[in-house]
Amino acid sequence: MAERSSTSPSWTTPSWTNWGRNVEAHPVRIAHPASTAEVVTIVRGAVSAGHRVKAVGASHSFTAIAATDGVLLRLDRMNAIVATDTARRRVRVQAGISLRNLNPLLLARGLALPNLGDVDPQSVAGAVSTGTHGTGGALFGISRAVVGVQLVTATGEVLEIDEHHPWFGASRVTLGALGIVTEVTLQCVAAFLLHAREEPMPLPAVLEQVDALVADNDHVEFYWFPHTEKTQVKRNNRVIEGTARQPLGRLRHWVDDELLSNTAFEGINRIVAKRRSWIPRVNAVAASALSAREYVDDSFEVFVSSRTVRFRESEFAMPRDALPHVLGELAAWFGAGHENISFPIEVRFTAADDVWMSTGHERDNCYVAVHQYWRTDHRAYFAAAQDIFTAHEGRPHWGKLHTLDATYLAQRYSRFTDFVAIRDELDPGRTFGNPYLERVLG
Numbered sequence: 001m002a003e004r005s006s007t008s009p010s011w012t013t014p015s016w017t018n019w020g021r022n023v024e025a026h027p028v029r030i031a032h033p034a035s036t037a038e039v040v041t042i043v044r045g046a047v048s049a050g051h052r053v054k055a056v057g058a059s060h061s062f063t064a065i066a067a068t069d070g071v072l073l074r075l076d077r078m079n080a081i082v083a084t085d086t087a088r089r090r091v092r093v094q095a096g097i098s099l100r101n102l103n104p105l106l107l108a109r110g111l112a113l114p115n116l117g118d119v120d121p122q123s124v125a126g127a128v129s130t131g132t133h134g135t136g137g138a139l140f141g142i143s144r145a146v147v148g149v150q151l152v153t154a155t156g157e158v159l160e161i162d163e164h165h166p167w168f169g170a171s172r173v174t175l176g177a178l179g180i181v182t183e184v185t186l187q188c189v190a191a192f193l194l195h196a197r198e199e200p201m202p203l204p205a206v207l208e209q210v211d212a213l214v215a216d217n218d219h220v221e222f223y224w225f226p227h228t229e230k231t232q233v234k235r236n237n238r239v240i241e242g243t244a245r246q247p248l249g250r251l252r253h254w255v256d257d258e259l260l261s262n263t264a265f266e267g268i269n270r271i272v273a274k275r276r277s278w279i280p281r282v283n284a285v286a287a288s289a290l291s292a293r294e295y296v297d298d299s300f301e302v303f304v305s306s307r308t309v310r311f312r313e314s315e316f317a318m319p320r321d322a323l324p325h326v327l328g329e330l331a332a333w334f335g336a337g338h339e340n341i342s343f344p345i346e347v348r349f350t351a352a353d354d355v356w357m358s359t360g361h362e363r364d365n366c367y368v369a370v371h372q373y374w375r376t377d378h379r380a381y382f383a384a385a386q387d388i389f390t391a392h393e394g395r396p397h398w399g400k401l402h403t404l405d406a407t408y409l410a411q412r413y414s415r416f417t418d419f420v421a422i423r424d425e426l427d428p429g430r431t432f433g434n435p436y437l438e439r440v441l442g
């Protein structure tokens, strides 16, 4: 179980790798349980054989959080809606269902998740366990919508943790450390349409108006092109009742979201991976090619984009007033000529939540995410960015690359010790442990 290296030995055990292709592991066995009862049997069997256990979702975490050399569970057969409470707008789902499959099923029931990130292959359990989030100054990450969790513990006990349970605060973002999540109850909202407005704006203008942009829009985010002052700003707002869907035309969707954002971007990245001095000019041209567009569509169609260009990512949450300083320090690093970076920097916002291990715990945040094409070494860039982010009380996304440990993280989370105490009680033998969890939880 390791970060990839070119000298990895060959193995005969099954192998697993993440989406970013930077983490690989060799579990003793891969199991596909179809029910909570089967998960219990597998966990008990693994414990008595002395193996660790870990569930993976869509393997979309860039960190080694999901890696295991023990028994790996894929919950892809546990992918149904178990119950719908229409009056309270709640659904109970099996934990392996992907957001991509869940969203249309919710729409068919007149429901939606209140907020989403920018892709949808993740499983519900995986997205929730790492604190996956989108953007919205008064909104939260996906885990804040969780109102109940069914958890299989290391002894094979099945726990039901609801809003009244003393461990509720720890049970939504678990980092996979407390047990196997088998079912999740989600508080949804009525299905809604979003009006999307996307337009280029100069970075100084964005920073000047950033408080108003965040306050005046349900969801706002922007992409800043390194080595330029160009950004693309996305505002998504709920429409008034009676507004009709006006989705993007198929040709415009294909040109913008498949051809330019994926096919052409992949080609550009392959070229600049070898011609890194071209990047500032290429970024300036790419940013100038962006144009304004508006459309109205179902919320999840607006939130989610297709991402076929493989990359690695690091993202930190920071207090909102740190944003201009953080971007200024990143600009200074680019300006010092350390490295040329082709991927735009993504900036998002969320409101303070009550989820103990959420990056949003009790703090209104801005998020700054840095990306590197997967064929290019990310380490120097991400290390420099991490130094900037941690100087501003940054909390790393649990599923995105960072090198921080429990000593640092305990200072950033006021309920860190409480979370670790629950872990000690539920999993004293570290059945659900792995080296990443040892590092971040101690």
Ligand SMILES: Cc1cc2nc3c(=O)[nH]c(=O)nc-3n(C[C@H](O)[C@H](O)[C@H](O)COP(=O)(O)OP(=O)(O)OC[C@H]3O[C@@H](n4cnc5c(N)ncnc54)[C@H](O)[C@@H]3O)c2cc1C
Residues within 6 Å of the ligand: 019, 020, 054, 055, 056, 057, 058, 059, 060, 061, 062, 065, 066, 075, 095, 096, 116, 117, 118, 119, 121, 122, 123, 124, 125, 126, 127, 128, 129, 130, 131, 132, 133, 134, 175, 176, 177, 179, 180, 181, 182, 307, 397, 399, 400
């Ligand atoms: C292209 C791309 C885009 C992304 N966009 C965003 C974004 O917009 N916003 C954002 O916040 N993040 C984003 N991420 C990060 C991603 O959402 C998280 O890393 C998320 O955890 C991935 O979900 P997954 O189902 O792939 O989980 P995995 O990566 O497979 O697992 C994540 C963790 O959840 C645990 N887990 C999974 N299932 C269970 C279970 N049943 N019981 C207990 N533990 C479980 C795993 O053991 C592991 O600890 C993105 C990642 C990629 C690759």
